[in-house]
Amino acid sequence: MARDLVSVQLRAALKQPGCPICHLRSASELRYIHSLLWESVNDPLTRGYFIGSLGYCREHTWQMGLLENDRFGSPLGNSIMYEHLCRVVRQQLGAYAHRMGWARRPWWRRWLHLIWPWPVQRLAARELRPKARCRVCQIGDRAEQTHLRGLLQAVSGSDSELREWYAASDGLCLPHLRQGLNAADRNVEDGARFLVETALRQLGSLQHELSEFERKNAWDNRHEAKTEAENTAWLRALAFFGGMNGKVSE
Ligand SMILES: [Zn+2]
Ligand SMILES: [Zn+2]
Structure with a gap:
């Protein structure tokens, strides 16, 4: 592509x-x-x-x-x-x-x-015994690899605009972050580092929102209103740890 x-x-x-x-x-x-x-x-x-x-x-x-x-x-x-x-x-x-x-x-x-x-x-x-894997999964695997490589190259190089877009997005799910890092080499080390630093920052916020949701569910704190981010943190946790649609190859 x-x-x-x-x-x-x-x-x-x-x-x-x-x-x-x-x-x-x-x-x-x-x-x-x-x-x-x-x-x-x-x-x-x-x-x-x-x-x-x-x-x-x-x-x-x-x-x-x-x-x-x-x-x-x-x-x-x-x-x-x-x-x-x-x-x-x-x-x-x-x-x-x-x-x-x-x-x-x-x-x-x-x-x-x-x-x-x-x-x-x-x-x-x-x-x-089937002679091959599902063809649609194979097409998905190929797209996944191509775009992961493209992402790593883009955030490693001079494309600072893409870095900004990425930082403002929800970022990679954990299975794709792991897959991207496993496939990365020294040429894209800057990009790998950027992805990890972004994930660390986003995970910090997610963990905080999850713990606030838990805290505000306690009887003593029931009067404290939950924010929108706290109410939807569990969905972002599912999407981060499980991937969207639950379909990611290793
Ligand atoms: Zn399939
Ligand atoms: Zn993903």
């Missing part, structure tokens, strides 16, 4: 509440699902990914299903794709049942089984 585009997308994401990388990851996953439903339901490559992973992960399965039904008014694309998947999984389950000797076992095999102990077969169904 072009560096300018990464920078523009980062700025847009920094305007929103919550972690900018979580937003950008979700946006790229949503774009993929939307364009799939719009024009790629019958595209062989897209279908190959879908069949190879035996459908998508739980989150993206429901996202694609509900999105098509809500926005496109008909679940036709999902129906076409899952009809194909039904065929494939039926074949695989049939092959598994056959390997186990469950499918139409002839009468003489049953008798043979009694007089000749059959080797115990493991029940693990290797036929049902």
